Structure formats: C-alpha cells, structure tokens
Amino acid sequence: MGRTVNEASGKFRPGDRVRVRFEDRQGHIRTPWYVRGKSGWIERVYGDFHNPESLAYGRDGLPTRTLYLVAFNQADVFGAAEAPKDKVLVDIYEHWLDPAA
Amino acid sequence: MARGHHDVGGLPGAGPIDQSEHPLSDWELLADAVNQALTARGVKRTDEMRRAREEMDAEEYRDMSYYERWIASIETILIEKKILTKEEIDRWLAVFEKKWGEP
Numbered sequence: 001m002g003r004t005v006n007e008a009s010g011k012f013r014p015g016d017r018v019r020v021r022f023e024d025r026q027g028h029i030r031t032p033w034y035v036r037g038k039s040g041w042i043e044r045v046y047g048d049f050h051n052p053e054s055l056a057y058g059r060d061g062l063p064t065r066t067l068y069l070v071a072f073n074q075a076d077v078f079g080a081a082e083a084p085k086d087k088v089l090v091d092i093y094e095h096w097l098d099p100a101a
Numbered sequence: 102m103a104r105g106h107h108d109v110g111g112l113p114g115a116g117p118i119d120q121s122e123h124p125l126s127d128w129e130l131l132a133d134a135v136n137q138a139l140t141a142r143g144v145k146r147t148d149e150m151r152r153a154r155e156e157m158d159a160e161e162y163r164d165m166s167y168y169e170r171w172i173a174s175i176e177t178i179l180i181e182k183k184i185l186t187k188e189e190i191d192r193w194l195a196v197f198e199k200k201w202g203e204p
Binding site: 024028032033034052055056057058075078 | 103104105108111112146148149151152155182
C-alpha cells in the first residue's frame, strides 16, 4: 500500500504555508470538518498513498496522493487555546491543500 | 451534505472525554477478530468500513456502541459485495439467539 515515507514526493515542503480547501461534498472524506478552510503549515511529508476517497468504494485508489502532516495554531482552528503555542496536527492529502501566503 | 455524524471534532456540548479503561466483552473481541480476518484475507478495506459507518442512519449511529458500529459496517460491506445476504444474516442471528439468548 506504499506506506514508505518519501519526503521527496508532493509539491509542498515542511514549513510551507497552506490553506485547507472548504469543500462540502458527498463521499468518504478524511479531511475533518473543523480544519476545512483553515490555514496552517506543512509539518511533515509522509509520502504517496492510495486515495481513501476511492478505496472506500472498492476502487483502486489511483492516482496516489501525497499525504502531509499539517499543523495549525489551535486558536486558528477552535477560536481559543489554553496555551498560545498549542497546535492541532492533522493528516491531510495534497488535493485538499492550496498554497497560502 | 454538510457535516457527517462521524465528523464532530470541535462541536460544543460533547462533554469531557471518558478516559477510563473499558474491559472488552467476548462479542467485542470477536467483532475485532472477524474484522481483522476479513482485512487480512483482502475481503474488504478499512476505508470501506469507515464509509459504511458514515452512510449509516445518523440516529442509529449515535445509538450504537463502538463495536456495534463495527458489526453493522461489516454486514453492510459483506452484503454489498454479495458475500452474504441480509436474509442469511437474519437466519443465523435467529439460530444463535435461540442457542445463546439475546445479546
């Protein structure tokens, strides 16, 4: 299932600012509602994986998608944080991410 | 579609997380074993199971415990793949209930 970490794949690199797409559509979606439309940064590049949005319907999961660990300031996601440095870390596929300033 | 019944992170009113250890019942261990065996044999994928739980009736989903949801999604996927029929499942359920009593 291509679970090897490959930091060279994908178009984003650690530290790049990204914005999660706000999409409201049918289907099996791994991007949690609470980060849709939110901005953060790439924390880690995991590599390329079969696409769960396709695997969930018994299809082949191709083309593969690059998966990232994306970090957000907790206050940016939930409007408040107990400590200013608290972060939210979420695994997100590349097709859910746009570059952000 | 809006937000699914499984996708509730950050919603207010959920209350504190119950972090106590729950001893598992025999049927829960069995549900886990069946699930792992079906995955190992390549019969179904985790992603399909998740999708089946997401497509459940929202009220049923909320009323079910964790492993009840697992069983419901295993049934859905096995019926979808024409490995079992609803009638076969119901027939065996009646047999087991007679033998072991209501779960």
